[in-house]
Amino acid sequence: MNLWPCGALLFLALTTTLPLSAQTPAAGQPSGIMLRVERIYNGENACVLLNRSGDYRLERHFVHKTTVYLGVLSPQEVQEVQAVLDARPLAQLSQAGIHRDMNSNTFDKLSIDISRANGTQSLVFFDPESRKPFRDSLNSILQWLNRVKAAPITEISANSANHCFPGHEAGSPSGWTGAVGNYRVFLEKEHVWSGGVERSCVLVYMDGRFRSEKTSGTHLSRLVTRVAEGQLSNLQVSELQRTLDDPTLTALRQTSLNPHGFFQEAETTRLAIPRGLDTQELTFISADGRMGGRPGYNSGQPPTMNYANPDRHVMDPLQKWIKLNIENQKFATLPDDKATECLPSN
Numbered sequence: 001m002n003l004w005p006c007g008a009l010l011f012l013a014l015t016t017t018l019p020l021s022a023q024t025p026a027a028g029q030p031s032g033i034m035l036r037v038e039r040i041y042n043g044e045n046a047c048v049l050l051n052r053s054g055d056y057r058l059e060r061h062f063v064h065k066t067t068v069y070l071g072v073l074s075p076q077e078v079q080e081v082q083a084v085l086d087a088r089p090l091a092q093l094s095q096a097g098i099h100r101d102m103n104s105n106t107f108d109k110l111s112i113d114i115s116r117a118n119g120t121q122s123l124v125f126f127d128p129e130s131r132k133p134f135r136d137s138l139n140s141i142l143q144w145l146n147r148v149k150a151a152p153i154t155e156i157s158a159n160s161a162n163h164c165f166p167g168h169e170a171g172s173p174s175g176w177t178g179a180v181g182n183y184r185v186f187l188e189k190e191h192v193w194s195g196g197v198e199r200s201c202v203l204v205y206m207d208g209r210f211r212s213e214k215t216s217g218t219h220l221s222r223l224v225t226r227v228a229e230g231q232l233s234n235l236q237v238s239e240l241q242r243t244l245d246d247p248t249l250t251a252l253r254q255t256s257l258n259p260h261g262f263f264q265e266a267e268t269t270r271l272a273i274p275r276g277l278d279t280q281e282l283t284f285i286s287a288d289g290r291m292g293g294r295p296g297y298n299s300g301q302p303p304t305m306n307y308a309n310p311d312r313h314v315m316d317p318l319q320k321w322i323k324l325n326i327e328n329q330k331f332a333t334l335p336d337d338k339a340t341e342c343l344p345s346n
Contacts, residue, residue, distance in 0.1 A: 071153030201342035
């Protein structure tokens, strides 16, 4: 097992955790998607998006390489996966029931999104310790993921990579489009460097309710999470919607992110905005310093790099609105097991 402080090196290409839980099928229109699973571990990000028909998409992201595949499971294999997903305790589990060790130094993150009759069950396990109470179910999923990675399937262009998120045209399985979410905007920021980590997230629901979390600390001390919740006024909601509907922002689509690698210091901003039957998902990266890698991966002195998305300024009006209307709220310290990463609830 490869161990290192989870914030010391950041795999920029592998940090996307946008809230699929909000992409809930409309009544009477069950999603064609059955499962999305993603694991970030040992220098690789592997994800699979599985249709109920058995069609699936596999992506494998490494420091200097990305591969994308399409394949098909047999009906029996689909039934076997469904049986694992429907078994207890996984079927009844919610994010609140998953313990998060804020001081874990093992970077092994598992994200699972399961289509259920009443919506999408979204679960995030940040380290192996958080998976222990659900070992049987999760080991079956991890073993299935490994089998899919080893199966002979069709490779397609790496340019179609989208981290297995549904609703993207490029290489995504057919028969599904993202449904309207129950939120207006989701924003997540993470700043990681050799000495510590700062994370923040903001979620604003359609009715104006909001939740914001901030986590900060060093790798040698306990990280502290604070939370603020409240209700926006009609005027604030209108101002927010005007900001979200700015043509410059609505027209923006995700361009290829560069660099793809481990960096000693970086800031990643992730944005999700439901729009009609799809969700606009954008990731912005700013990285400074020397490009690093897994311990023992590089030999010699790594090159110096500075990078920022050229269209990053498009986020400025939204971030200004958040600072004025949400970040000035009173934040209260939150117990570790109550942190939600601002993932939407039904």
